[in-house]
Amino acid sequence: MGTLVLLQRIQDRKAAIAVVGLGYVGLPLAIAAAEAGFPVTGFDVEARRVSALNRGESYILDIDAADVAAQVSAGRLVATSDPEALGDTEVIVICVPTPLRNELPDMTYIEEAGKMVAAALKPGRLVILESTTYPGTTEEFLREILESSGLRTGTDFSLGFSPERIDPGNPRFGLRNTPKVVGGTDPDATSLMREFYSAFVDKVVPVSSPKTAEMAKLLENTYRHVNIALANEIAILCHGLGIDVWEVIEAAATKPFGFHPFYPGPGWGGHCIPVDPAYLSWRVRQMHQTAHFVELAREINDRMPAYVVERIGDCLNEEGKSLKGSGIVVLGVAYKPDVSDVRESPALNVIARLRRSGARVSYHDPHVPSIELEDGKLESIVLDDKALQEADLVVVITNHSSYAWDVVARDARLILDTRNALSGVREGRIVRL
Helix, strand or coil: CCHHHHHHHHHCCCCCEEEECCCCCHHHHHHHHHHCCCCEEEECCCHHHHHHHHCCCCCCCCCCHHHHHHHHHCCCEEEECCHHHHHHCCEEEECCCCCEECCEECCHHHHHHHHHHHHHCCCCCEEEECCCCCCCHHHHHHHHHHHHHCCCECCCEEEEECCCCCCCCCCCCCCCCCCEEEEECCHHHHHHHHHHHHCCCCCEEECCCHHHHHHHHHHHHHHHHHHHHHHHHHHHHHHHHCCCHHHHHHHHCCCCCCCCCCCCCCCCCCCCCCCHHHHHHHHHHHCCCCCHHHHHHHHHHHHHHHHHHHHHHHHHHHCCCCCCCCEEEEECCCCCCCCCCCCCCHHHHHHHHHHHCCCEEEEECCCCCEEEECCEEEECCCCCHHHHHHCCEEEECCCCCCCCHHHHHHHCCCEEECCCCCCCCCCCCEEEC
16 A cells, blocks of 8 residues: 555544543543544553553543543444554554653653654655654654564555644643644655644644654653743742742743743642653764753652752741641642642652651642552542641642632631632731742
């Protein structure tokens, strides 16, 4: 099957699609492709995910179970853990994790997915990598794995990269209305990718190569990374100067040009912001250079959980109490509001530091029933008047929309608000970051 044949099958919504990895990136993509009319096979190594999807259930907050059930019942979506099912598909999209391990890129998941795809690869197929990674991964790393099949990129099959831009919990921007960047290893691959994504994304933005697309993704998150670091450092400086950093940011944000507000917090979290700049720094080190600005920003952001614990200690000292033995209630452990994801969450670091200092720590999070720490498992408490009233201090780490902040302020003895969540609350003893 040649490029023109696959192009026509994509245009006719007849091309069989495979999505490898059904997490917060892969599942929305699989649902969107199925809703556009494509027959979709979702592959995941986790049996519970496969079973849930085939029952028409969702395990991702942003995906409604009714949407899953509709595509499953229509026969447009089927989930499997059988890699042989990939042999019948024509467009294969890889959406597997790319974590850091010992501060180095962990390419294990891409490597395993690539080998699995290579074993099933046939002429005329299109393979797309969506996993965030360093520039050169698609053309230098994945390409070699796929060509172990005996097929050649650009001659026998097409290959490209399109960075995922999923923002979990964002009610305004989703897969359809977030522009999709695509970069193929050759013009034909880019054309196929553009046609595929245009079926369910409003705007597709072609670039000259996979490296360009890979670097664009890293720039997006490095931009946020360094600006968050700036906001965090300004917050620390404002505290030393006796200035309310939130009022400073609000005033600066009234300027209609040349300024975009970023906000301080207890640290950074999630898969992208803490990880992507590290991928860029690692790639630069391979060139015997240093990304000075990026690494300095990382130092500042990494410092914030320790700074929060220092502030907690200061607040307790002013009450004549020590950190050791004090009861601390942490509100929110997810890395951002209204999600259940705790990957790289600063709350875990804060809690661990508090426990090492001898504090009695409990937490509440409406989306996270339990967390695993190095010294054991911790379960979310019932957040009632008694829990708030008995705590020596309540620290707000994640500002979930479900919290009744006026009630928290009324019942808590003392609050350290790291997110400015209680900005409109007038009663209670509230200390801001």
